[in-house]
Amino acid sequence: MEQLLEQLKGQLIVSCQAYAGESLYGSHIMTAMANAAKDGGAAAIRANSPQDVAAIKEGCGLPIIGIWKKSYADSEVYITPCRSDVELLFAAGADIVAVDATGRVRPGGETLEALIAGVKRQPGRLLMADVSTLEEGLAAAELGFDLISTTLSGYTPYSTQSKDPDFKLLEELSSSVEVPVIAEGRIRTPGQAAAALQAGAYAVVVGTVITRPHTITGEFAHALRAGASKIEEGR
Structure with a gap:
């Protein structure tokens, strides 16, 4: 566990995700994307679904942070909502599994406490808490999460809404918890990634600007189109 975390320190993690109906959808394409990220210097990959995790693990070889985005009728939680989802990601080869660690109601009434307690019965498993606020991050640290990520800032109605990375949350979490804090969310330039490290990030996750060309x-x-419209208006 310590060796894996040391591999990530100060490094770039690239999120490789595509969804049904998109041109890049498919585990073989995501594996190629992961290898391209590896060629560019990525230290790890964040991947969605057991299928993609397994394919990228075999075809790329970098450490994998696994998630599984799933919708349930009785909950707004969609990043690895249930313990069963976590178990399947570990079985697929994920080195770390990230879960929504917000305070929202989980599917079937499962609690975050029960999820982490069940998963941690097997030693050596690393869990990342995707949070949206300082309070959620502090609670996740108390529960025993191994890493905390700012992934969900701006994606819950009660968190900071911004087009830019939430550097304030990153600074607050980094100075308040002892576990590594991962910067993720709306990081669109190398300068912002570097600024995230300066703000206290242990490592930085970048996705859309690298792996979602559409x-x-x-x-x-x-x-x-907007520029052309203004030109026409000015004539």
Whole structure:
């Protein structure tokens, strides 16, 4: 566990995710994306679903932070909501599993306390808490999570809403807990990634700007359409 965490210190973790209906969807494509990230210097990969975790683990070889985005009718929690989801990710080869550690109601009434207690019955398993506020991060540290990530800041209605990374939350968590704090969420430039380390991040996760080209393309296309419209208005 200590060796794995040391591998991540000060390093870039690249999130490789695609969803059904998208052009890049498929475990073989995500494995290629992970290898491209590895070639660029990524120290680890964050991947969604047991299928992608297993494929990337075999085809890339970098440490994997596994998640499983699943929707349940009785809960807003969607990042690895249940203990059964965690177990399948570890079985697929995840080195670390990240779960939604917000205070929201979980599917089937399962509690975060019960989830982590059940998972930790097997030693050597690392769990990451995806949180949206300082209070959630402090609670996660008390529960025994091995890492805490700012992933969900801005994705819960009661957390800070911003287009930029939540450096304030990162600084607060880093100075308040003893476990590594991972910066994730809306990091779009190398400068912001470096700033995250300066703010106290143990490591930095970057996803969309590296591995979701259709999203970035859409932003460029939208900006050009808006610019063209202004030109027409000025004529």
